[in-house]
Amino acid sequence: MDHQPFISPEHARLIRRLETIAEVGEPIRRQIAALPLRIKTVAENEDIVREGDHPRESCLVLDGVICRYKLVAGGKRQILSLNFAGDLPDFQSLHLDAMDHHVSALVPSRVAFIPHEALLAAIHAMPELGDLFDRHSLIEASQFREWIANVGRRSALQRVAHIFCEVYLRMRALGLSSGDAISLPLTQTEIGDATGLSTVHVNRVMQELRRRGLIASNGNLHTFSNWEGLREAGDFDPLYLHLRPEARP
Amino acid sequence: MDHQPFISPEHARLIRRLETIAEVGEPIRRQIAALPLRIKTVAENEDIVREGDHPRESCLVLDGVICRYKLVAGGKRQILSLNFAGDLPDFQSLHLDAMDHHVSALVPSRVAFIPHEALLAAIHAMPELGDLFDRHSLIEASQFREWIANVGRRSALQRVAHIFCEVYLRMRALGLSSGDAISLPLTQTEIGDATGLSTVHVNRVMQELRRRGLIASNGNLHTFSNWEGLREAGDFDPLYLHLRPEARP
DNA sequence: CGTGTTATTGACCAACATCAAACTTAGTGG
DNA sequence: CCACTAAGTTTGATGTTGGTCAATAACACG
16 A cells, blocks of 8 residues: 655645645645656746747746746836746746746745656646646636736726735635735836836825725735725636635635 | 548638647547537627636637627726637636636627537547647637737737737638738727727727728728738737747748 | 835826717618 | 618817826835
């Protein structure tokens, strides 16, 4: 009879992440635990992968905050996603040869690279793992869709409130929250790049959110004591995150 | 020795679509050709799938123009994608139980429904088909990312030019263009819903694009005789479409 | 302490939204 | 064939959200 295999804290990050969206059985855990990881520390604002690259490994976030972004004519930046421990921000490179965006660290972070061939072998050996990654990718696409609606059709205040709602729920599902608070080291410029707003306007919106008692910020610690109010202000419906019932609010 | 299997025009749509992003070998064609299709005609503005639904089949576009959209607080609509013959606008429902957006027809269209169990069986029988669908889904996610940047960080004129560039290249890859022109029955309100702009402003931007000689519209027929100019005006780089070399400009 | 980054403020401005009306076009039924 | 209608386009006037610029304040860190 098999005993419990050793699972490193790094592999555990990925397992925990996948558990937020589906049940992860023992055989899959084992398969994941056997993936080779090349661990790397990245500095603040260091690009991990750049647009046009042809990566041969995918990146797993271990600690810190990673973002994906694009630059448009005129040098303006659009952040496409925020990623935390367990996320796979360039899983796509497994099936697409060229990167269509950059991946970078917003704060000093730790990531692990998993060779594509190891991922393919693991998926081949256990198709259920492939299903899990499929689900992961499709949920990510769902998050992108919500962001299109967010920057396309919501007011500045709604956009900022919405992004805080999303990040709060996702971090909570990953066990990265403390009660109704999260530690999120984002500058107002970065919030603007994620919501399509200017830094100055983000500042004014944040003040308004604080004034309304929807967000209390103390440095990087953001507290949401009036979740229902924030949810409403941000026109937020968590359906699109497709979280498992266990990971939902 | 095997003879060529019969491939219906409906199945051929899907094969042609997949050929725009990867090589599709004979065994895969056969697998696709065996998929059961339930064909349906849909009226203009008819919802094919609604947010919250739990579909048990995925929808293949055969003819017409389909869009996905979300509604935000205040009733404003954001179009998330435009889909043409061969597209699978709710392939995701294969792995995600609840729809997080609506799918609807912008003009009278024809679609086919493929039962999830048939898709799963086909993928199980031929994992390469699964890889192909994975690639399809990941490219779709890439398009969503580009749309985030489009509505988030580009000017009105850039947004509209960009969307025409994308649609032109995609339709051309599918064989739906006639030289440097496409027939695209979109109202200016719909263009606004796709770009996060008001109808009135879309009208003014379209006039400017015509004035500059970048788009010539005659009813639904849009001609792009100055592709390079349009590309530049829209800050458009086709990399994110991940088209096969054969399908590129 | 000095230095660099981030947050905040105020003044001003531009892009785009909104509102309302006129115009065009494509059916549609008598 | 011709009103009649509905949908879409276009125009003008006006309003608002959010951008830009520039300066100051608050922090963090060596």
